[in-house]
Amino acid sequence: MYYQPEIETIKRSELQKLQVERLKRSIDIALHSPFYAKILGEKGITSDSISTVEDIRKLPFTTKADLREYYPFGLVATDMKNVVRLHSSSGTTGNPTVICHSQHDLDQWANRVARCMYMVGIRNTDVFQNTSGYGMFTGGLGFQYGAERLGALTVPAAAGNSLRQVKFITDFGTTAIHAIPSYATRLAEVLFECGIDPRKDTKLKTLIIGAEPHTEEQRKRIEELLGVKAYNSFGMSEMSGPGVAFECTYQNGLHLWEDCFLMEIIDPETLEPVPDGEIGELVLTTLDRDAMPLLRYRTRDLTRIIPGECPCGRTHRRIDRLKGRSDDMFIVKGVNIFPMQIEKILLQFKELGTNYLITIETIGNNDELMIDVELGELFTDDYSQLQQLTKEITHRLKDEILLTPKVKLVDRGSLPQSDGKAVRVKDLRKK
Amino acid sequence: MYYQPEIETIKRSELQKLQVERLKRSIDIALHSPFYAKILGEKGITSDSISTVEDIRKLPFTTKADLREYYPFGLVATDMKNVVRLHSSSGTTGNPTVICHSQHDLDQWANRVARCMYMVGIRNTDVFQNTSGYGMFTGGLGFQYGAERLGALTVPAAAGNSLRQVKFITDFGTTAIHAIPSYATRLAEVLFECGIDPRKDTKLKTLIIGAEPHTEEQRKRIEELLGVKAYNSFGMSEMSGPGVAFECTYQNGLHLWEDCFLMEIIDPETLEPVPDGEIGELVLTTLDRDAMPLLRYRTRDLTRIIPGECPCGRTHRRIDRLKGRSDDMFIVKGVNIFPMQIEKILLQFKELGTNYLITIETIGNNDELMIDVELGELFTDDYSQLQQLTKEITHRLKDEILLTPKVKLVDRGSLPQSDGKAVRVKDLRKK
């Protein structure tokens, strides 16, 4: 019912036709907002400027700073009486960002979320428990509306109160859960503490995880703990919320719904597109939002397009799980590097701990990349073994970042500890 | 658009026809649930047992204890695949109560809330901020869906964070708010603390207040503080949530939507109906709920039907604001008395404080009702004035409870203080 083969497996050429049509429509609509009237007007851009998908590059970017400057309603492209909901960020620094929705927008959003959930096997016979915060958090109402549309039995548990979550899981026979990865792990702990083995004593089979960066290893661990399949979900409030990109049952990247979003991956320095398969900043244009279209919105999220076709038959391209924020990117010898790339490799070595430090320094006339990483608790101090490990790490890092770093293994506890967000990169170059 | 004169001003005779038809249908549906199959089956009751509205008295009552005993799904009357949402109480003592909804139920619930909001002048040009908790609290999703259906711009602020609520009110031009009375007062305080006079510096004009008992004096004070009209809302999760009864712009009682609920007011002791206008326990039967109809549900809420017609032209009868819980009722000399009746009268005397104590004692062969009440801070100690005041209070109380109590004015601070729920009634009678 929420599988639409004519859209999800559409031929790329047909998809591009649809995208051009919807892009032109979105520009027509956007021109009714003060912000786009100004910035598109200055460049003389109208829907007539677009005849292919690539023509989107004629448009200027939209940034979070623009949303803040035109706070609260300067990007709204319709009469306010057509707006039926807004979602506001918490805005801890400066003005919050506000996204406005028409009834059409909420409908399409719910349809998209229903499509994602259907794709991973959730049906009207499932019991879906949503542990996201409700209210302004788009993960709450977003999944609520989508799951209701699908006809699942929704349990709007909202965030917190793990014992109550556990009671819901067991008493209502919950089969599918939406949670951030760390909370999914926490729930597993509480279940076991209550003497409930989630693999045998519950009906859990599907977990939707999003919002928080996590590795493939973490996913596997959560899947084993809870006895579920865990699927990555990508969304952001600027793009309505959840339902932007989602993994299919092959778990090999997230299909981004290209009938609703036009995707670009750009180099955050040059702002030019990167070749397919390379990491860059995700830029999204809404193709089916009426109250407040966003054109070429710089998400600051880093990802890459996964080349090739997905065995599921869907033609919407897949993005890789997020690689961090573009603000974290640094450039060494002309190569863009993201801390997440390095972290991903280091995490693959069981011999290593979790603490590391990236240093970039000018030595002579060259910029050098150095990576200090702590050893794990029980690893040997046999010199040849350490040397062999160093060599292997260096090799694997070079494969990933196309640059040979100087890797140094250090004792556990010898790198600076930090609470919360660790400072992982020290740039000591002369500017 | 959400004013339906053909329903809201329907002739009473037509309304009763509709009620009979819907009651029969609800019984047919309910018989599919294990609970009603059993308790209706035992009495041989089917929809054929009903030919007039009064025939509802053939049915047994349903209580919260029944919901708990048949937890979680024993009252569900449809295939679980048709259930799209449940709301669960927190269940601090014993099993929670769980209410299940089909898509039809959610639709009708949203329509009802939209009808209430439209009735007090809220339109698609309004900005509606909901300060209710979301998730399992029915005031969150209930008002969210209703207000969206009406086309208002909804601001799903959810509970707490008053400074952020104030920012939303001013930045988004909020015109209508849903809040419990104490939180509305709190918001007014915070607005003034921020240097914002809600009467001049905001667009607030409508307040929806519910869930918490409050007096007419409190309503008036909140209206003056915020510069709004405040309307009483009545709902409970067992009856889906908000949208059961609501005040019209005449603010003279709450129209209970009799196309969706069949109302009885009973004596909680004898379980017989009380005469129109007298206080008793509200008993409700859902007439338009498919997943989980409730028949003759004892709400434990005390109210009365306000006799006469409302100038607004709506024919659905009005209930008075809640008078407390039927569990609080006590009987003296064959008269049912509720503490709220006494409190209401005492609060009308500016000379009095807020602390009082009701004592019932057997003196000789008679039960006597005694009311000790503290004087206010600045009141005189002139004997004749005190005597005059005592006389007047006694007189007004007799009018209300049809019994002459012994009233004693006492010094401020001389009655036992209590944190939270005050113990207001001491029953010292020999049983």
Ligand SMILES: [Zn+2]
């Ligand atoms: Zn796929």
Ligand SMILES: [Zn+2]
């Ligand atoms: Zn009226």
